[in-house]
Amino acid sequence: MAGWLKKIFSPRYTKPKGILIYTSVQEVIQDHKLLERYGFAVRLVAPPPEFRVGCDLAIEFNLIEQEAIEAVLKKEQRYPFKIISTKEMLPDILKRSTFVEIDGYIMCKAGNMKITIDKFEQKIVNISGGGCPDIPYVAEQLYSQKIQEAKDPIDIGNSLCSYMLQIAFDALKKEVKNKC
């Protein structure tokens, strides 16, 4: 009975959303209109109390559209005070990285992303996993680069998959450095 009551009164889990925070209502209205014009599923909401910075209006967006929204805002030179980042909401379980050695290569996995280097030359030989659209581009840019000299994945791509790749990349870089 107690479990049944607990179930009824416990808060229902809802889909997580991202939020754009601004310092003025005017900016919120302008960017809301802009994002709507670009076809994004956005709506005006009150910002969470801990993020109130003098403006009681914020823009809520669907997390799956975060990368595209950030790209549009950058293109239009619009800069929110803060994007309550999906990166901050990532569960710790995904921030762990693991290593696998296969025939003279080291593969590092973080979340859904994998990066593999040649153990001796330390060159990136493959990047796999991830369905975000920038990953093929990021992989193309990093292929055959020495991991110590390669650009950070997150400087090339801007998706959540790129962020996970960055976690694997950093762990692998550290591993290589420690072994040298």
Place this chain on the structure above:
Amino acid sequence: MLVLAGTVPYKTGLYIGQARIEGGYLNIENVNFPIERGTAAMAASAVEVCKFYGLESPLCIFGGDIADGKGTDLMFQELNSCIDKYDPQIITLHYMFPKISYGKIFLEKINTLARKPQLIADAGGMYLAKTIDKAYLFDVFTPDEGELYFLADEYAPHPLYVRTELQKKDLSVAALIDIAYKNRNTAKTTVVKGKVDYIYRGGAKLGEVSAPDITAMEAVGGTGDTITGMLSALKYKGDMSAESKALNLNRVIGERITCRPSTQISEFIRAMPRILEEYEKKIQ
């Protein structure tokens, strides 16, 4: 017609045309796309399978997108306004920015077609279909095991936002499939790619493929893309065992080319005609 739609890491623009392989590249209307990963690798695999069986080459609708979303816009604007003129039998959606508004219009447009095409989705296309709660309208999804958690979690907007409580449960593929089908968050057929590949239809297991087991394939970027490409072409051919055949072929290719962690996916694609020939001879 088999229509393949997605973004490619290429300069902003819309690239439409029947694809062919030329000098190791995927050629669409005289533009060469490297086939090392992503949508181009998927399309090149479909081209090779279509060519082998004497089928019309797939029509590609690509958006050149260097991680800014512009190519996704162009691709969807084309799909959502002109898809009827291509008379599609199958549409495969691949890498793209999953923009919700486009996905809804796309499905509305599909509903207006005189002949409803089969819909296959992987990567961003699959994320989009699930996020707009229309996964059940798709015919095939090709998730990996991580993406299966995403399909099973009705609240997750991306594979990385699967609730920790669900991840910690370490559920079996069968249990995850069960949840995904109950919530109508996966396609009619779900092909789960992993150490063991599984095929489910309407929640019931149709089969699994586990051999040959090539460990190095996990490291090779694009091994999921080749499955989606071959599967799309085999479906277009009307092959009743398209799913298991695509999964089998991918593994056999890995074995025949002695796949190593440094192997590039283009080596898989180059070997496809030879392995398909061997495969067909063996069956006969």
